[in-house]
Amino acid sequence: MYKSCIFDLDGTIINTIQSMTHSISLTMGEFGYAPIDEAHTKKFVGDGYRKLVERALLYSGDNELIHYEEALVIYEKTFQENCLYQVKAYDGMPELLKDLKAKGIKLGVLTNKGHDRAVECVESVYGKNFFDQIIGEGNGIKVKPDPAGALLMAERFSLQPSSCLYFGDTNTDMKTGRNAGMDTVGVTWGFRDRQELEAFEPKYIISHPREIQHVFE
Template identity: 75%
Template structure:
């Protein structure tokens, strides 16, 4: 029986695509490039903001990343101002989380979003103290798929990796769970398609948060 559930943030518990696409588009436009649409943003995110900026610049034609350092700083400032732009929980997610809490399951967030923005975003949508732990990039935590953040979360929540179920919507999340020795639950409502997730043979593939409840009943 699982004692702990660890959730990715973007594309898993919160739909943040509008804020991400808006912020990276403003960044690209600042350097004379066109906006990045949401479909491309979904492909560029998942590995931290530095990779997002890098991928967006290359897509926009800056193959030598001549604007990279400036763009990183501009994006950080822009995203700080706009990280809550049109964010919303996915249908059924709050009900699932409340259900898990009622079963005594610890719940944590592990994301490659910067830690301060992650806390701000999660608390804006779910309220302060709703999750037992929120961990974002920074403060010595390596970006996923490095498993150290997953191990740290499990230890903090007094669970063994084998007692944790890791939820995510990208290949990065699936690899994180595998690297940490945790069962994975792939969610299809996020930023990547089902085939990307199936390639990693997750323990569960769900199309709606309610579909996983039976595991805990």
């Protein structure tokens, strides 16, 4: 029986694609580049904002990454102002989380989004202190797929990694769970397709939050 569920943020518990698409497009616009469409933003995110900026610049034609350092500063400021832009919970996720909480399952969020923005985003949708732990990028914790954040969360819950179930929507998430010794759940409503998730052989693949509830019955 799993005693904790640890969730990725973007593309897993909250649909944040509009906020990131809007912010990276505004950033690229500062250098005269065209907006980044949603489809490409979905491909660029998942490995932290530095990789998002790098991938967006390369896609826009800055092959030497001449604007990289400046773009990082601009994106951080822009995203701070727009991180709640059109964010919303995925269908069925609030119900799943409330059910797990009622069963005494420890709930955590582990994300490559900057920690302060992660807390702000999660609390805006689910309220303050709904999750038992939120860990975002920063404070010396290596970004996913390094397992450090997942293992730290298990330690804070006083649980073995094998007692934790890790949810995510990208290959980065599947690697994170595997690297931490946790069973993984690939969710298909996020930013990547089922084929990407299947390649990493998660314990479960679900297309709606209700499909995992039987595990906790």
